[in-house]
Amino acid sequence: MRTLDELVAIINVDPIKFYKTREWRDKREEIMARDHRECQRCSGRWKSDFPIKNTRLTQAKYVHHIQSLIEAPYLCIDAGNLTSLCFTCHETVERRGFNKEKKIPLTIERW
Template sequence: MVSMAKTTKKANPFYLTKEWRQKRQEILERDHYECQECKRQGKVTTRHDQVLEVDHILELQDRPDLAMEDDNLQTLCKRHHNIKHGRYFKFRNKPKKPISPLVNEEWFGN
């Protein structure tokens, strides 16, 4: 289970800078607004399908010297970004249980 501290942690101020916003836009354009992991899997996920995020391949906290390096940045859909960072929760995508025909027959007195 993910701790609340991890999910409520404040964003790094770096991501609010003008320089990062410009670099983020450059990377989205370079990657044609497509998730690069989806693309590696033979799928196409664009900004019209999901929210796209620009990911540091080598983490910012580990390699701040690569924060603005194009070769260390990639566009990922929210799903793949969350999977990469261990924030993917299986229970969010649970299919709904079908209603049993027996329940419907009992309800209507058939």
């Protein structure tokens, strides 16, 4: 088992490598089990700056760092800084979002 300082050193060099460590995989599984593999945002259990209108049960696919891994590397495996999210909520919270604007067609179809 690596120490927290060793994990922080890995994050500082290459954050992607952190997600391949045994410590992260174990913590991720622990958080998924704690949250019953349900998206905490969809179920309304996680209050964030990104409100959701309808609560529903959705299977979680990701464990999200509430405070960014880069901004707070010492919280990388802190259970209080981790929550389970589904794909849609994770993309929304990470501000990747989906571009819902209608795309302009490449060609104009005229009938």
